[in-house]
Amino acid sequence: MSEKIVVGVTEASSSRRAVEWAVSRATAHRQSIELLSVVGGAVGTIGEGAVLQAAVEATQQHLDGEAERIRRDGLTVTTRVEAGDPVTVLSTASEGAALLVIGSDYRGPGEGPARGSHGIRIVAGAHSPVVVVPDFEIDGERSGVVVGVDGSPVSEAAIAFAAAEADRLGEPLTAVIVWTPIAAPRNSLMVSPQAYRDGMEQNAREALAISLAGLRSRYPGLEIEEAVAEGFPSVIINDLAESARLTVVGSRGHGAVRRFLLGSISHEVLQRLATVTAVVR
Structure with missing residues (x-):
């Protein structure tokens, strides 16, 4: 069984909560973490290549910052940025992983709409267990x-x-x-x-x-x-x-x-x- 936890990372606040949950789990199980971000939306338009490259570079900088923030003694953290459809990329990345962790923008009853189909499709398509972390504090x-x-x-x-x-x-x-x-x-x-x-x-x-x-x-x-x-x-x-x-x-x-x-x-x-x-x- 793989000892790697893959974490889907975005700039949303729920993503940071997902990263923190994964770090706690990885530390306890002596697992490694891969931070994975997906740049989507490319359709092949003229001039799109430069825009896509800039987006990939900015996303990589964000991932590097997250990796530096969470590195602990003995915890191995790697990063990866891919262009494509997030559902497909994250589902594929879960193959061979111990766990896939993603954040949810749902903040609880009375705090906005229910979770949309995007995250649900990632969970449904994954090959490994998936942990979904909501965007609110799980208090003591x-x-x-x-x-x-x-x-x-x-x-x-x-x-x-x-x-x-x-x-x-x-x-x-x-x-x-x-x-x-x-x-x-x-x-x-x-x-x-x-x-x-x-x-x-x-x-x-x-x-x-x-x-x-x-x-x-x-x-x-x-x-x-x-x-x-x-x-x-x-x-x-x-x-x-x-x-x-x-x-x-x-x-x-x-x-x-x-x-x-x-x-x-x-x-x-x-x-x-x-x-x-x-x-x-």
Whole structure:
């Protein structure tokens, strides 16, 4: 496995937050960091070459400044500037990386529009886990790592990532599974039988227990809380994430086309970031 963390760098304030998160992680795991910026917008217009070259040089200067700022004892930092489409360049750069880290311009509920499709497309197209850092302070009152569980293989990967991060941070891990009953039309008089609801909840509890089997023996000092809730997964996950330091969800993107599509849950979690969020495949 690669020991390199690739960080997508822009001049936005969220980018600096992403860099700081990556530095903390790289220092703890003794990983290297590659700061990568993408100059986009070239269309082949006459005279564009000089403009592009000037943009590349200015971007390189910015990266050099960031690299100098974050270099610590034993931390290897490299820089790279590429011209092209940011989604394609960053997705390609994630191939062979341990982690891709990007910033988000989303600043929380009531602070502007939801995260646009650009960052979501980068996450969906990446080959490695991706950490998305929102543009607000994750204050000291927050604690814990939240992971969404659904019993699928990608969910297992998300649990493994979340447990390792919670153990590294010395924070509790909350593993949440959400069950959603069949939706009836609003004007329907149908009421879900209690036996059906009880069965749904029991199935969820069993799936969660199976998913977490062996985790306590692997991390004997890790505090693990099991949460079973009724509702819609992305809403429940983001509610829990509002007081957490990190949220982890899985992505089901596979194949040449589906790799650029996120599952609805991870997509919706990223649209309204409540904390630093990792998407694992």
